[in-house]
Amino acid sequence: MDVIETDIAIVGAGGAGLRAAIAVAESDPSLSIALISKVYPMRSHTVAAEGGAAGVIKGNDSLDNHFNDTVSGGDWLCDQDAVELFVNTAPVELLQLEHWGCPWSREANGTVAVRPFGGMKIERTWYAADKTGFHILHTLFQTSLKYPSIRRFDEYYSTDLIVEDGRCTGVVAIEMRSGRMVAFRAKAVVIATGGAGRIFPFTTNGAIKTGDGMAMAYRAGVPLKDMEFMQYHPTGLPGTGILITEGSRGEGGILVNKDGYRYLQDYNLGPPDPWPRKKAMELGPRDRLSQAFWHEQQKGRTIKTPHGDVVHLDIRQLGEKMINERLPMVRELALAYVGVDPVHAMIPVRPVVHYTMGGIHTDIDAATPLPGLFAAGECACVSINGANRLGSNSLAEIVVFGARAGRGAAAFAKANSSKANPKPASAGAAAEAAQARLRELFEREGGGDSVSSLRKAMNDTMESGAGIYRTEQTLQETCGILADLRARYRKMPLQDRSNVFNTDLIQALELGCMLDVASAMAQSALQRKESRGSHQRLEYPDRDDANYLKHSMANYRGDAAPSISYRDVVITRSQPAERVYGGAAT
Amino acid sequence: MSEIIMLEVLRYHPETDSAPYFQRYTVPYQDDWVVLDALNHIKDHLDATLSYRWSCHMAVCGSCGMMINGEPKLSCHTFLRDYRGAVIRVEPLDHFPIERDLVIVMDSFMDKLSSVKPWLIPKQDKPPSAGEYLQSPAELGVFHQYTQCINCLLCYAACPQCGLNEDFVGPAALALAHRYNLDSRDGGKDARAEVVASNEGIWECTFVGACSEVCPKHVDPAAAIQQTKISASVDWLKDLLTPGGHR
Numbered sequence: 076m077d078v079i080e081t082d083i084a085i086v087g088a089g090g091a092g093l094r095a096a097i098a099v100a101e102s103d104p105s106l107s108i109a110l111i112s113k114v115y116p117m118r119s120h121t122v123a124a125e126g127g128a129a130g131v132i133k134g135n136d137s138l139d140n141h142f143n144d145t146v147s148g149g150d151w152l153c154d155q156d157a158v159e160l161f162v163n164t165a166p167v168e169l170l171q172l173e174h175w176g177c178p179w180s181r182e183a184n185g186t187v188a189v190r191p192f193g194g195m196k197i198e199r200t201w202y203a204a205d206k207t208g209f210h211i212l213h214t215l216f217q218t219s220l221k222y223p224s225i226r227r228f229d230e231y232y233s234t235d236l237i238v239e240d241g242r243c244t245g246v247v248a249i250e251m252r253s254g255r256m257v258a259f260r261a262k263a264v265v266i267a268t269g270g271a272g273r274i275f276p277f278t279t280n281g282a283i284k285t286g287d288g289m290a291m292a293y294r295a296g297v298p299l300k301d302m303e304f305m306q307y308h309p310t311g312l313p314g315t316g317i318l319i320t321e322g323s324r325g326e327g328g329i330l331v332n333k334d335g336y337r338y339l340q341d342y343n344l345g346p347p348d349p350w351p352r353k354k355a356m357e358l359g360p361r362d363r364l365s366q367a368f369w370h371e372q373q374k375g376r377t378i379k380t381p382h383g384d385v386v387h388l389d390i391r392q393l394g395e396k397m398i399n400e401r402l403p404m405v406r407e408l409a410l411a412y413v414g415v416d417p418v419h420a421m422i423p424v425r426p427v428v429h430y431t432m433g434g435i436h437t438d439i440d441a442a443t444p445l446p447g448l449f450a451a452g453e454c455a456c457v458s459i460n461g462a463n464r465l466g467s468n469s470l471a472e473i474v475v476f477g478a479r480a481g482r483g484a485a486a487f488a489k490a491n492s493s494k495a496n497p498k499p500a501s502a503g504a505a506a507e508a509a510q511a512r513l514r515e516l517f518e519r520e521g522g523g524d525s526v527s528s529l530r531k532a533m534n535d536t537m538e539s540g541a542g543i544y545r546t547e548q549t550l551q552e553t554c555g556i557l558a559d560l561r562a563r564y565r566k567m568p569l570q571d572r573s574n575v576f577n578t579d580l581i582q583a584l585e586l587g588c589m590l591d592v593a594s595a596m597a598q599s600a601l602q603r604k605e606s607r608g609s610h611q612r613l614e615y616p617d618r619d620d621a622n623y624l625k626h627s628m629a630n631y632r633g634d635a636a637p638s639i640s641y642r643d644v645v646i647t648r649s650q651p652a653e654r655v656y657g658g659a660a661t
Numbered sequence: 662m663s664e665i666i667m668l669e670v671l672r673y674h675p676e677t678d679s680a681p682y683f684q685r686y687t688v689p690y691q692d693d694w695v696v697l698d699a700l701n702h703i704k705d706h707l708d709a710t711l712s713y714r715w716s717c718h719m720a721v722c723g724s725c726g727m728m729i730n731g732e733p734k735l736s737c738h739t740f741l742r743d744y745r746g747a748v749i750r751v752e753p754l755d756h757f758p759i760e761r762d763l764v765i766v767m768d769s770f771m772d773k774l775s776s777v778k779p780w781l782i783p784k785q786d787k788p789p790s791a792g793e794y795l796q797s798p799a800e801l802g803v804f805h806q807y808t809q810c811i812n813c814l815l816c817y818a819a820c821p822q823c824g825l826n827e828d829f830v831g832p833a834a835l836a837l838a839h840r841y842n843l844d845s846r847d848g849g850k851d852a853r854a855e856v857v858a859s860n861e862g863i864w865e866c867t868f869v870g871a872c873s874e875v876c877p878k879h880v881d882p883a884a885a886i887q888q889t890k891i892s893a894s895v896d897w898l899k900d901l902l903t904p905g906g907h908r
């Protein structure tokens with residue numbers, strides 16, 4: 076097997092991975108960086124983020140406000156030391172993006188503009204029209220090109236971490252254009268591979284978001300934290316699941332049911348007027364809005380369509396000029412994919428799986444419990460999002476913790492350089508074992524299950540059993556089906572046994588990752604017998620701080636279901652209280 | 662019987678095929694399906710060996726550019742309903758080597774993109790702690806359309822010059838250089854000129870304008886290149902006329 080020596084290996088080249096790479100390059104230009112991604116950087120799913128990135132910048136706001144909004148928005152499951160660090164650093168990182176050329180939308184006086192977002196008391200969401208993620212990703216990618224120490228390995232699919240003597244010393248990957256396996260031997264590794272929305276059938280997430288990095292870390296013994304918390308975004312287009320940004324409500328859009336009634340007022344989010352108003356009605360948090368849709372559906376007040384029930388998002392009152400200026404992509408997407416021009420008609424929308432709040436357990440330095448392994452972005456759980464992420468916190472999170480992971484990895488590599496790469500000439504036993512597993516997959520015979528059939532079964536059971544509302548029975552059923560699917564997966568043959576750009580192989584490996592991550596989600600959900608944020612159990616409707624003010628830690632146990640242990644939440648200055656939105660919100 | 666539609670897809674596997682060939686697939690017709698949905702149907706139900714790139718399914722990641730009935734298109738943004746009753750021919754993007762099936766080799770583009778120095782070279786350096794560079798909405802408006810490029814490469818497939826000269830820097834990369842040159846925060850025009858104003862740069866463009874016509878994001882690379890030509894000519898003249906100004 077080919078061996079590539081590098082100081083730092085970064086897996087994933089979206090917002091967090093690119094920011095990490097730049098941070099390493101800036102902290103020490105002599106460190107070599109291998110930036111490994113299964114897609115070209117500009118294809119990474121950061122590209123699809125729309126509404127904006129939160130960071131306190133205006134005189135009417137304060138870091139305390141951002142802290143309090145985030146902690147209560149997360150239903151007190153956030154680690155408050157991490158949130159504190161996050162809100163303090165977000166403005167610095169967003170300014171850094173500005174200095175790298177990010178085309179932020181501007182006020183008339185030339186300062187960056189901010190817009191209101193759900194669950195945020197003050198408008199603090201920086202935006203670049205409604206293509207903020209796209210602009211952040213391209214700014215970071217283009218900026219990364221100026222650092223000679225960043226060597227990119229585009230379209231390399233990482234399969235395994237190399238762990239030796241209790242330390243992460245690299246990663247094994249498949250070069251997709253040739254099919255050959257490569258061992259990257261590194262002094263430190265950063266995982267920045269994004270979320271796992273593709274585990275569900277109806278999602279805003281692109282095809283690439285299959286939890287690969289989460290699965291790699293999990294299989295290497297790093298716990299996955301708070302995996303039961305999956306965010307449903309309240310406004311996705313029926314059929315495709317294409318995201319319609321919360322920015323459209325931030326700018327004044329409203330949601331109405333089949334009777335034209337602003338139904339959110341029935342769910343502790345009203346009164347409807349005055350509007351727009353922060354932390355109320357359509358600017359409530361995503362968990363509450365998606366749950367309100369579910370209740371409206373139960374009451375028969377949603378609108379039937381061939382692609383499931385919908386409600387209507389109405390932004391007509393903004394007028395054509397404002398829509399073109401601030402929400403141009405919303406208009407284009409609605410026109411193209413549902414045939415609605417939002418200047419003149421209401422957009423059909425329904426809740427859609429959007430963001431994986433849980434992820435690879437890290438401390439506030441983005442370090443995992445496995446020495447030498449760091450993680451940042453949606454794949455990680457540094458615990459700033461708790462049980463419900465506020466919109467626009469994740470674009471800030473990728474730069475804040477991406478940079479931190481890069482600096483942490485650089486420091487680790489320098490401190491441990493003498494001990495690294497004990498057998499630099501060979502790939503090592505761990506890499507050879509990874510190659511043997513791949514060979515076994517190629518050699519499997521027979522018909523039976525295919526990637527698409529197992530994937531569909533997984534998608535279906537996750538939606539029916541682990542959706543917006545869950546019960547003991549549905550979760551038990553889902554856990555059982557996942558166990559069966561994992562067993563069948565171990566026998567599933569490839570249909571394409573060739574080497575060059577074998578997407579049947581890549582999809583098979585991605586499915587394996589998703590099945591492992593899905594079982595962590597379902598088991599964590601089954602064992603959390605309370606309702607908090609995005610995790611709602613019908614038979615346990617209340618939050619239970621006495622028993623569950625804790626992070627779930629899913630530990631990998633091979634073919635068996637994961638074991639779930641618990642970890643205390645870090646509480647510094649905000650004691651758990653009731654989450655209040657609508658007229659009574661402060 | 663429910664309606665169907667026929668796709669004729671270019672297949673090529675370098676390990677087994679001496680030349681590309683076409684394979685026909687019949688897929689169910691759905692009014693709101695795009696060509697990518699049809700390809701995914703093939704992949705999932707008919708032929709798992711078909712290879713192509715895709716991710717976002719919302720015309721922003723730029724992965725799924727293909728020739729569809731001879732025109733460069735994003736397959737996630739090209740609806741079956743516009744081809745009803747016809748055979749849809751799907752091929753990899755023109756002017757690039759084929760890696761496999763619909764997957765092109767795009768190394769040359771990645772090299773061209775970085776060659777134009779597509780990053781901000783600040784006019785005046787200051788640390789982030791000193792706050793943002795002020796930029797009025799009008800100043801942003803000057804370069805805003807050129808920030809919209811998703812690197813989907815449709816313009817390279819459409820540009821006749823890209824077919825004739827593989828070294829031509831090409832529409833997307835030149836438009837991106839122009840984007841930074843026009844940014845009020847930037848002072849890097851001279852640093853970019855070496856590549857941008859070279860023989861393989863703007864002067865290779867014959868102003869057919871196909872790049873701008875096919876751009877799914879309404880970027881106008883042809884205009885960027887013409888503006889750059891004028892600006893480069895003015896700089897050249899200035900240099901010529903300024904005593905001691907020869908570089």
